Amino acid sequence: MSAIRLNNLDIAYGDTKVVHGVNLDIAEGESFALVGESGSGKSTILRAIAGLAPDWTGEIAVLARPRSHAIERAVARQVQMVFQDPYGSLHPRKTIDAVLSEPLEINSIGNRGDRVEAMLQAVGLDRRFRFRFPHQLSGGQRQRVAIARALMLEPKVLLLDEPTSALDVSVQAEILNLLKRLRREQGLTYLLVTHNLPVVSFLCDRLAVMRHGRIVEVADVALLKRGDLAEPYSRELLAATQGRASLTV
Numbered sequence: 106m107s108a109i110r111l112n113n114l115d116i117a118y119g120d121t122k123v124v125h126g127v128n129l130d131i132a133e134g135e136s137f138a139l140v141g142e143s144g145s146g147k148s149t150i151l152r153a154i155a156g157l158a159p160d161w162t163g164e165i166a167v168l169a170r171p172r173s174h175a176i177e178r179a180v181a182r183q184v185q186m187v188f189q190d191p192y193g194s195l196h197p198r199k200t201i202d203a204v205l206s207e208p209l210e211i212n213s214i215g216n217r218g219d220r221v222e223a224m225l226q227a228v229g230l231d232r233r234f235r236f237r238f239p240h241q242l243s244g245g246q247r248q249r250v251a252i253a254r255a256l257m258l259e260p261k262v263l264l265l266d267e268p269t270s271a272l273d274v275s276v277q278a279e280i281l282n283l284l285k286r287l288r289r290e291q292g293l294t295y296l297l298v299t300h301n302l303p304v305v306s307f308l309c310d311r312l313a314v315m316r317h318g319r320i321v322e323v324a325d326v327a328l329l330k331r332g333d334l335a336e337p338y339s340r341e342l343l344a345a346t347q348g349r350a351s352l353t354v
């Protein structure tokens with residue numbers, strides 16, 4: 106089954122169309138990357154799938170169900186977003202316990218304490234972090250909390266918007282390993298936006314290269330690793346990273 110299917114998707118901000126005619130079919134369990142130059146519309150596509158960019162036409166289907174333009178609670182339970190900046194995405198006055206309990210409260214899910222502790226363990230955080238505030242955590246620990254929050258409702262799909270680019274290089278590797286493990290353990294589907302081709306090689310099965318709001322190429326990661334992308338623009342992008350298409354973590 107498709108986890109995410111986009112059919113002839115156009116997305117606009119006001120009068121300006123920034124995504125043009127995008128078609129994508131991402132299978133359940135797949136890890137898929139969107140790469141391309143800044144402003145090419147990658148994050149906008151994630152926002153539209155999450156219901157945060159309402160001005161779109163075409164079709165967005167999540168787990169084979171077309172989504173509407175409204176915020177849909179059923180979709181929100183199945184698709185969660187993780188943002189680049191773990192500093193900005195966590196409320197500074199809420200403890201980690203409050204941050205992780207909130208999605209459970211909103212959805213009237215009980216047994217919250219146990220669920221919060223189990224999730225802290227799943228993302229590799231000691232239980233003593235439970236009643237701390239975000240400013241008492243490192244950047245990497247905060248991103249673990251952001252990932253934990255996204256997973257509290259046991260979604261099928263994570264939309265990851267540059268999830269490691271705000272972190273130190275050594276911490277990036279830890280978070281990438283965590284994402285890889287969680288995907289395996291929980292059978293998650295990832296749609297990841299990144300500028301970092303080594304991250305794509307490490308974490309993804311396929312990628313789409315975007316330019317000016319359009320997809321120019323969809324390829325298997327094996328082709329990226331071999332430096333064998335077909336389109337001239339994709340090859341330029343690869344050359345700009347000086348051939349760094351693999352990452353050792």
Ligand SMILES: Nc1ncnc2c1ncn2[C@@H]1O[C@H](COP(=O)(O)OP(=O)(O)OP(=O)(O)O)[C@@H](O)[C@H]1O
Pocket residue numbers: 118123141142143144145146147148149150298
């Ligand atoms: N809230 C907004 N209102 C108006 N225009 C926006 C808004 N958000 C993004 N844009 C514009 O939409 C276009 C696509 O932006 P988007 O953030 O999707 O690109 P991106 O490929 O994710 O870029 P980056 O890699 O720099 O994050 C850009 O021209 C951007 O300026």
